Amino acid sequence: MGLRIAVVGGGWAGCAAAVQLVRGGAQVTLYEAARTLGGRARRIEAAGRTLDNGQHIMLGAYDDTLRLMRRVGVEPRRAVLSVPLQMCYPPGGMRFVAPRLPAPLHLAVALLRARGLTGADKVAMARFSTTARWMGWRLDHDCTVAELLERYDQTPTLIRLMWRPLCLAALNTPPETASANVFLAVLRDSLGARRAASDMLLPRHDLSALFPDAAARWLAAHGATVHAGAKVDRIARNAGTWLVTAQGSAVGGALEQAFDQVVLATSAAAAATLLAGLDAALAARLDAFKPEPITTCYLQYGLAERLPQPFFALEDVPEEGRWGQFVFDRGQLEPGQAGLFAVIVSASGAAAALPQAELASAVAAQLAQAFGRPGLASPAWTKVVTEKRATYACMAGLDRPANVTGMPGLLLAGDYTAGEYPATLEMAVRSGIAAARAALPSCPRP
Structure with a gap:
């Protein structure tokens, strides 16, 4: 019989860890407090509609995520819409689109064809990209993104229209405090990657269906146990095993079980709570991560309304009063959501503090002005969703913990653990895979 391993947390990191552990021969039990798997990237229901708690863009460079999706039966070619790397504003604004040419030619052509940038802007961007490639997309000493851009003489237009939006979208942290090295890692796999790796992948299904739901079915089919609706409120060491105590309807009210190992795949804050009585120093370290919210404003228009x-x-x-940073036409991704737009506000603390109706009205007015379509100011229905702890603040010099805790049989998995990526789906999946391999070296590659 294989090792008994509990995975606490059914987000993308936990699902990845559980799948890999089962493939390595472990007896796995997966606990998730919510009834829906996916963690901070999951499906929600609102007024009879199936939405996401936030809109995500993946990259073609997300190799581990794409491999695990295939492993559990999700075909990425059908599950996501692949579009070339781009940063396009409404008609009349900047337009930067990488053609489907071999790298780095695709970037050079995109820059030459870009609209809304001056010759000085293009030279500055080319010089920065060339220098970043030459230095391996990494600084010897981390600094903020704002300092990085100033050091390499990026123009105010480039910062406003390209670098700041990319930083907010990828790191969910303002350039003034965001880590330059993490930002460079994202640029390496977008601007500096092979052409297919730089493609942007837009989910065609809700985020739970994209991987976690399929992972749960795969786990059940391979002998694992999945408890959705079971909150783990205590883990304790006992005579060489780990006792995991869970509460919830999925476990009949309360359940305590013994395991050989535990993979703690919750958020940093939830992990800190569970670790408080086991390792106060590690708990304090995790508790120090500053949460950053992301707000999504859903606006429903007539079925014929399209971008x-x-x-x-x-x-x-x-x-x-212009809060929106990106807008997605969900009807072009899922036909059943025709006329539904999703507007994203990253690092949204100030926006989230507004009354929801006021924020939705401001965002609708912003769309009407940006696209020159007055009707967009009057959606038929709105829903504001704020994920208060969507990510951590990915600040310069942030000390992120390893998967191995130093306590035998207890590992961490999550997008906050040590790695070169920010809090993304790929970072969560990579961390889950790494935790599984640390727990069970026999785990195969994804």
């Missing part, structure tokens, strides 16, 4: 392409960047000017 010229699946998504656009938006210029956000909060002091003028």
Whole structure:
């Protein structure tokens, strides 16, 4: 019989860890407090509609995520819409689209063809990209993204229309505090990657269906136990095993079980709570991670309402009531959501503090102005969703913990663990895979 291993947390990291552990021969029990798997990237229901708690863009470079999706029966070619790397604003604004040419030719052609940038902007971007490639997309000493851009003489237009939106979208942290090295890692796999790796992948299904639901079915079919609706409120060491105590309807009210190992795949804050009585120093370290929210404003229009392409960047000017940074036409991704737009506000603390109706009205007015379509100011229905702990603040010099805790048989998995990526789906999956391999060296590659 294989090792008994509990995976606490059914987000993308936990699902990845569980799948890999089962493939390595372990007896796995997966606990998730919510009834829906996916963690901070999951399906939600609102007014009879199936939505996500946030809109995500994946990259073609997300190799581990794409491999595990295939492993559990999800075919990425059908599950996501692949579009070339781009940063496009509404008609009349900047337009940067990488053609489907071999790298780095695709980037050079995109820059030459870009609209809304001056010759000085293009030279500055080319010089920065060339220098970043030459230095291996990494600094010897981390600094903020703002300092990085100043050091390499990026123009105000480039910062406003390209680098700041990319930083907010990828790191969910303002450039003034965001880690330059993490930002460079993202640029390496977008601007600096092979052409297919730089493609942007837009989910055609809700986020739970994209991987976690299929992972749960795969786990059940391979002998694992999945408890969705079971909150683990205590883990304790006992005579060489780990006792895991869970509460919830999925476990008949309360259940305590013994395991050989535990993979703690919750958020940093939830992990800190569970670790408080086991390792106070590690718990304090995790508790120090500063959460950053992301707000998604859903706006429902008539079924015939469409944008010229699946998504656009938006210029956000909060002091003028323009909060939106990107807008997605969900109807172009899922036919059943025709007329539904999703507007994203990253690092959304100030926006989330507004009354929801006020924020939705401001975002609708922003769309009407940006696209020159007055009707967009009057959606038939709106829903504002704020994930208060969507990510951690990915600050320069942030000390992220390893998967191995130092306590025998207890491992961490999550997008906050040590790695070169920010809090993304790929970082969560990579961390889950790494935790599984640390727990069970016999785990195969994804």
